[in-house]
Amino acid sequence: MERARIAIVGATGYTGSELVRLLVSHPHVELIAITSESRAGEPFSDVHPALRGIEDRRLIPLAELGRLAPDLVFLALPHRVSMGFVRDHGTEPYRIIDLSGDFRLRERSVYERWYETTHVAPDRLADAVFGLPELYRDRIRDARLVANPGCYPTGAILALAPLLREGLIRPRGIVADSKSGVTGAGAKAKETTHFPELFGNFKAYGLLAHRHTPEIEQALTAAAGGGVEVLFTPHLLPIDRGILTTAYAEPARELDHDMLRKAYEHAYAGEPFVRVLAAPPEVKHVRGSNYCDVYATYDPRTNRVLAISAIDNLVKGAAGQAVQNMNLMFAWPETAGLEQGPLNP
Amino acid sequence: MERARIAIVGATGYTGSELVRLLVSHPHVELIAITSESRAGEPFSDVHPALRGIEDRRLIPLAELGRLAPDLVFLALPHRVSMGFVRDHGTEPYRIIDLSGDFRLRERSVYERWYETTHVAPDRLADAVFGLPELYRDRIRDARLVANPGCYPTGAILALAPLLREGLIRPRGIVADSKSGVTGAGAKAKETTHFPELFGNFKAYGLLAHRHTPEIEQALTAAAGGGVEVLFTPHLLPIDRGILTTAYAEPARELDHDMLRKAYEHAYAGEPFVRVLAAPPEVKHVRGSNYCDVYATYDPRTNRVLAISAIDNLVKGAAGQAVQNMNLMFAWPETAGLEQGPLNP
């Protein structure tokens, strides 16, 4: 079988390196180019030395991409930069999977409020498909532009959507208390990610104002068929990879533990990357893999539903899910290139 | 001034070593004995080598304690063992601060249900004082038997009690999502605390069933003047020390951020060990100290109150609070022996 010609735009971040890690052993992919403006001309492995010997090609400037005739381009660019790319190159023949937040929110006004900027390619918001295969598999297959979900939203939505869809929990008063490894904050060194500040530490951040909030609510509202409100609180875990989301909701009707489990099993039967567990998930059990582990239970004492999910934020929360979307777009086996089991311990 | 004669019963756990760390430089204390049945005869610093040169005395068996005429005894014993000590020695002239859970719950039936055992000294439940100075300072001064609070309850109660007392939040539907360092699980090696299992990991545990739940509810019910229900979810952080509790509640009336802050400032004015912060607390900012840092805010979008606290589980959550209680019982300055600032970074 001929391999598809794939390019990655943006190479210096963790999303870029994780995409390369997954794509170099993908059976149907020919990685034809990786672009970088700031490091163009350097070998990719100078930027990411762990991948020396695996991917040593030189980075090219974006301007050289078009003539290489890619079939699909992954955008591993910062928020706000991606939409500029789509505005400028959106009519070229290749398909696009954007890993930024620029095309995830359907309403321009919602985007502009939470991202505090003007959207420069608002006409593409309507046809961009939210790339969460477990919810939108069919639409992804035919998409020209996939908006790959955020890391927190992936975990929160997969934990809550089945319960909302089946009317087991109320759409208001939902709490998503999430804890993420530090790679979620990106590859750029900042004072807040200086090693001694985080080692042995733990804290909440971005209270009430994190941009993943509307993304979670948008997908869950679609699942529930009505207005879902989520109080989302991110925390910074002193580890590199992994997100655990502990969500709390009021039951919408009389229920018990088994009904919650059945809702998950029904929603995720046949899903290659969601594991419905009989015990609370652990982030290290998904490390390096594309799994999302989920578990839910009911507390009759306080009449609350508790739903927990675990993902690797760089895999199912970013690059792995992007590869899963690509597999769907090319009608390849959905697990191609993603068979790696979790690295545990 | 003459020093009080203080003994520690139980030396092999982390509570015991932390008490020693604090007491050896306490200006009003003469540490007269440390007991251990399993390690009697060995130097204390053979059990806790970090304290070599600081506390090298030999451990004595409990049987030798009485003749030493202590003024106060700290019980650093496991749950279920402490109540046996109180049953057998509870009429001796010394006062007792028990760091186990055996005398924290006022209702025998509640204790027996959550601890799944028969209480062997139920007659002492009534006069045992819950040793949380910020709530029960006056009763602690005169107590014969102080039940030192659990680590999770200390953080959760200090975050929520002022809001309940002032009628700012509803007593039902409260969620306390807590994350603790591993020393909270004790000094004994277990499969679940084997280093490779926890390094880089994060998970919830003890769902719906953790014994600190009734302790939290008991103190908050007293603060609220009515039945408080809390869904408490503990998680295991891959660090040694520190608990962060993120609590969620419904407002009981119209409110805003400032009202929450004022409730804290009012409750904790003059408190030497509670810091009301203008930003979310971080566990490393209290490491090794007796501080509890608190912060609360209100989300008008979802109409929920968010309250966060941070403590060092071995200090304010155990040994430091025990020393604070002792200071009150002897009418010493409340901060004596506890002036150490946080070890940060």
Add this chain to the structure above:
Amino acid sequence: MERARIAIVGATGYTGSELVRLLVSHPHVELIAITSESRAGEPFSDVHPALRGIEDRRLIPLAELGRLAPDLVFLALPHRVSMGFVRDHGTEPYRIIDLSGDFRLRERSVYERWYETTHVAPDRLADAVFGLPELYRDRIRDARLVANPGCYPTGAILALAPLLREGLIRPRGIVADSKSGVTGAGAKAKETTHFPELFGNFKAYGLLAHRHTPEIEQALTAAAGGGVEVLFTPHLLPIDRGILTTAYAEPARELDHDMLRKAYEHAYAGEPFVRVLAAPPEVKHVRGSNYCDVYATYDPRTNRVLAISAIDNLVKGAAGQAVQNMNLMFAWPETAGLEQGPLNP
């Protein structure tokens, strides 16, 4: 192509789970059985929940292995237990790769002195092949019994053998200062591997007496063509995976940095799993992969050679190297099943 029938004896340790992680996606392997005496009858994924959905087969007792006619058996057993297996089953038709230390030392007396036990299958010491492909590739191809190298020896030998072989460093006075992640201590919880004891900690252990010492010296003596002596000092790193070895030696003749680099490049030209770096190796750059990264330099000021290597102790230091050996024994591509890049960050 028909797949080879492979079994794993011993399932509860980290070596066992890591073998499974690698073998389930190996293109030429059919994993036919995993044995365990203590957990027989249970699904493998109950013992290693991270691999749920990947390997759920039930563990079988060893007694059932023979009738399954494996082509090759991996022994993931403790030291001392492996040699009993070989004594009892060594004449069966399948080939064996033993991951314990029982067949690594050619001299029975050396084994018995360092392992403080009697060897129960001493007649097999002569034909067991030390499974370090970079040194013994040809002998491995035809071996019936491969003694897979220890984790520390793999890193130390690959750093030093080329320099000894080319007569660049002296065989006496070599120091190997090694630092290992905690998985090297095994999956069994011990007091010394209790999370709070190691978190934020670092120490040397096993001074002068570690069993990997004679293994390192044996291979290096063979490389040097004469008696090599190494002072090997292991340390415990507060991480899960990875070994860094910093080795020091006296030059045997006048040399410079380039001569050291050339010795590596000459020795490792064409090696798929050794990367000769231009900068000091980092353990996270090999995490989860079968790479050994090496670097050497010369200090003219003190006239000393410095050689550094990094491996993942569970991959190149154990299971990955075992798979590499299996690939050689079946004449498959040496990298089959081992293409995974490092999990970084």
Add this chain to the structure above:
Amino acid sequence: MERARIAIVGATGYTGSELVRLLVSHPHVELIAITSESRAGEPFSDVHPALRGIEDRRLIPLAELGRLAPDLVFLALPHRVSMGFVRDHGTEPYRIIDLSGDFRLRERSVYERWYETTHVAPDRLADAVFGLPELYRDRIRDARLVANPGCYPTGAILALAPLLREGLIRPRGIVADSKSGVTGAGAKAKETTHFPELFGNFKAYGLLAHRHTPEIEQALTAAAGGGVEVLFTPHLLPIDRGILTTAYAEPARELDHDMLRKAYEHAYAGEPFVRVLAAPPEVKHVRGSNYCDVYATYDPRTNRVLAISAIDNLVKGAAGQAVQNMNLMFAWPETAGLEQGPLNP
């Protein structure tokens, strides 16, 4: 007793915050000012929020220091900046303890070679006293300018000086393989100290060229009475605090384990901050304390001496040692303000 008037110049680094942590509870000190050019006017606790409530005074610009008439000033400034301060203010009546590297090396040319800069106050190199109390206690008492030792040198020198002084080891061919927590790299965020780069990682750095090399050699040469050469290799531990140095040397005469221990016991009898251990030191056993733990042994097999030390790089390796020096300079008890035991676990 009247308190001495103490100031700290430079507030934004870890040395500054650690000095404050120690000084605020020092019985003989009145902290009169903390200066900062970049953050002047802000409360100290805005820069170091962990110390809120402990030290909230406003930072002042250096220009305001003189009129406050300090008795002693700690310089917590970067290398190269300190010597400018001494040049400009060195004749003022207060004594100075400089925590930078600017006055540690007695030879101007050595300084200029290793620090690659011109020394701007070379006339003060002769009278600056190297502030290692265990070696230079008497000279420190009367010093006007103390050069507080580097973190690595403190640990390496205390491990090796007694062995050299007693002629037990040879002055050439010494290796100091050191491993440091990340606070040693300073408070400023850099790409190399970005949390995800270091978490789970370990590496050597600064090979052959680290500036602490001549500092180690200078002190050891003085102890040995002749030219000592040390190959010093620093490594970065993924923890916040602590340095372990593992040193290797050739014996200078026939010896055994006991002779090494006796050399330590002789050298450190009565030393309040050096603990001679019977087992290898661990960095967590000194965390937060001013201890240096030492241990040495002899390997008859390879005829090598192994010496190990552990310190907290921010305490005995910086601020704690500075306070110890101040205590000597004012003839206070040497342990004043330094009685805190290690924070373990």
